[in-house]
Amino acid sequence: MKKRTYTCGLDAAIDVMGGKWKGLILFWLGEGPLRFGELRRSVEGISERMLILHLRELETSGLVHREVHQQVPPKVEYSLTDFGHTLLTALAPLGQWGEDHMERLRSIP
Structure with a gap:
C-alpha cells in the first residue's frame, strides 16, 4: 500500500x-x-449505499468504531473513537462559522 503524502495539515x-x-x-x-437505521434517519438525504461506504471509510481511518452485538436480530452500533472526537472538536468552529453566516450563504446563487 502506498503511503499518503500531504502538503499541509x-x-x-x-x-x-x-x-x-x-x-x-x-x-x-x-x-x-x-x-445504522438511526444514523440513516438522522443524516437526511443520504442513501443507504453512501452511508455504508462512508462508515467503512471512517472506520478504516480510525474515526468511527463499529460494534456488533451478538443477538437475534443482529445489532450493530456505531460510535466515535477518541480520535474521532478530536476531529469533531476541530470541526466545531467551522460549524459555528456556518451557523453565523447561513443566511448569507443561502443567498448565493
Missing part, C-alpha cells in the same frame, strides 16, 4: 473527511452511539 484533514456526508455522520455520532 488541511490537506490531511480534508482527505480524511472529504465529501458532503462525513461531517454530518461525525456530527450525529457526536451525540452518542447510533444504530
Whole structure:
C-alpha cells in the first residue's frame, strides 16, 4: 500500500473527511452511539449505499468504531473513537462559522 503524502495539515484533514456526508455522520455520532437505521434517519438525504461506504471509510481511518452485538436480530452500533472526537472538536468552529453566516450563504446563487 502506498503511503499518503500531504502538503499541509488541511490537506490531511480534508482527505480524511472529504465529501458532503462525513461531517454530518461525525456530527450525529457526536451525540452518542447510533444504530445504522438511526444514523440513516438522522443524516437526511443520504442513501443507504453512501452511508455504508462512508462508515467503512471512517472506520478504516480510525474515526468511527463499529460494534456488533451478538443477538437475534443482529445489532450493530456505531460510535466515535477518541480520535474521532478530536476531529469533531476541530470541526466545531467551522460549524459555528456556518451557523453565523447561513443566511448569507443561502443567498448565493
